[in-house]
Amino acid sequence: MTTQQETLLVVEDEDLARKNLVHILEREGYAVVGVESGEKAVGLLKERPFDLVLTDFKMGRVDGLQVLEKCRALQPHVEVILITGYATVDIAVKSMKDGAFYCIAKPYKIDQVRKIVREALIKRRLQLENERLREELQRSRPMPALIGKSQAMEKIRDTIRQVAPSDTNILILGESGTGKEIVAKAIHLLSNRQSKRFVAFNCGSFTEELMANELFGHEKAPLPARIANTPACWRWPRAGPSSWTRLATCPFPCRSSCCGSCRNAS
8 A cells, every 4th residue: 555645845934944954854755845935835825735834933924823824724634833943932832822733943953853743744644544534434324313225315315424514504395294304413413513402493383472582582571581581592502503494384574584594604
């Protein structure tokens, strides 16, 4: 089995230091790209994936912490090592809080750089392997509460597995009694929010006033104590995904508010 060559990005504004670091890492068997500014590094991060970024701390308009910030936004799982000639406890703490793997002080030892790079890439490989195993587990996991092995049921299962990891709103259509809420629960159990509470709400079981109180909360005193100071259902403790059934039975003003809340994810 061949191992894919890992790609490193070196960001250093001093030509000699950059070329030296690129040479050292290439001799270790990595594919290395060297750039002289934070701006060029950010541009490359937008264009292609990297396994590790080594960046100088103090550069021109875009410094090492800004490169780190862009890495977290553009390629969240990429490990970042900061290299600085201005090493202080504050800089080290700040960089680690922002997600850097390590902060190396100049002048550094070659063996130290090799060791830290190896450790960072081991962490990266473990993260990728963990994600791969999680995806395989999710694909092989039996679909909860869904019975049947027909082609139509398999198609439903494939669709559920496809949409479950996303955070988008999902419209489930079907006649009464066909299992729309079961599908909603299956999506929840396979989603990234499976540890949170699943909120099922039957819109046809409430009057317009009570439904608005439950969905959007209420704090007015004249209401009975059991529903006074009621938070919106998606703000309940540990509230996760919610399922709204029989939405078509809602009075139009409340239906419009429900759809608006879904659209705005509020």
